[in-house]
Amino acid sequence: MEPIPEDWQRGLVIVAHPDDIEYGAAAAVARWTDQGKDIRYVLVTSGEAGIAGLHPRQCGALREDEERRSAAVVGVTTVEFLGYPDGRIEYGPQLRMDLARVIRQHRPEMVVTANHRETWVPGFLNSADHRAVGLAALDAVADAANEWIFPELTEPPWAGVRWAAVNAMLGITHAVDVTATVERAVESLCEHRAYLEALSDEPVLDQAARQIEMSTGPKPGFDAERAVGFELYVYGG
Numbered sequence: 001m002e003p004i005p006e007d008w009q010r011g012l013v014i015v016a017h018p019d020d021i022e023y024g025a026a027a028a029v030a031r032w033t034d035q036g037k038d039i040r041y042v043l044v045t046s047g048e049a050g051i052a053g054l055h056p057r058q059c060g061a062l063r064e065d066e067e068r069r070s071a072a073v074v075g076v077t078t079v080e081f082l083g084y085p086d087g088r089i090e091y092g093p094q095l096r097m098d099l100a101r102v103i104r105q106h107r108p109e110m111v112v113t114a115n116h117r118e119t120w121v122p123g124f125l126n127s128a129d130h131r132a133v134g135l136a137a138l139d140a141v142a143d144a145a146n147e148w149i150f151p152e153l154t155e156p157p158w159a160g161v162r163w164a165a166v167n168a169m170l171g172i173t174h175a176v177d178v179t180a181t182v183e184r185a186v187e188s189l190c191e192h193r194a195y196l197e198a199l200s201d202e203p204v205l206d207q208a209a210r211q212i213e214m215s216t217g218p219k220p221g222f223d224a225e226r227a228v229g230f231e232l233y234v235y236g237g
Helices: 026-034 056-073 093-106 128-145 182-190 193-199 204-215
Strands: 010-015 038-043 078-081 110-114 119-121 163-167 174-177 227-234
Touching: 010 026, 010 093, 010 128, 026 038, 026 056, 026 174, 026 182, 026 227, 038 056, 038 093, 056 078, 056 182, 056 193, 093 128, 110 128, 128 163, 182 193, 182 204, 193 204
Parallel strands: 010 038, 010 110, 038 078, 110 163
Antiparallel strands: 163 227, 174 227
């Protein structure tokens, strides 16, 4: 298994919900910001349907605040929310256009997104939002580069994306050594305190440590004590 290319400067992480990054890719983000890379986050929803018993109007604002704090832990200061309805994202031209717009605005060389497959592992269904956003993000890279697909966009086309990296459990082709950044990844996930407390009576730190332990385990054929895996897509750039 090969390491993710790191000869780039600006990355854009596109996911569906607050905490999607922290459950998997945040340790890699921390490594990259330590290298001086400019990493920015775009979240399609505010995760407002994510906490049972808490009205979406309250929940959305709370979860946005938690995401900003968790991003800051790993060196990310730009966090945007697109305002799509949590749990009801649909793959289609509107989503692709909005993601093409943000790619044109931020002009990344690397796009990172989450698992767009039907399952996490066999027998465990991935959420509809994850599937829609992950696939739309990959398609939007090409859309952002083409002046004719969404001519209503006012931002100039951006063909500078060289790679897209999908954070996943299966089908990974590349990995990132995160041995030095797993503690910050745990701290970052802990910032989603209200969300984690609603999920379980287990202490937040214990939940976060267990999740990061699972997501950053050794990867076959990759020489690192702790690693995050990705399926890498290559673009013309």
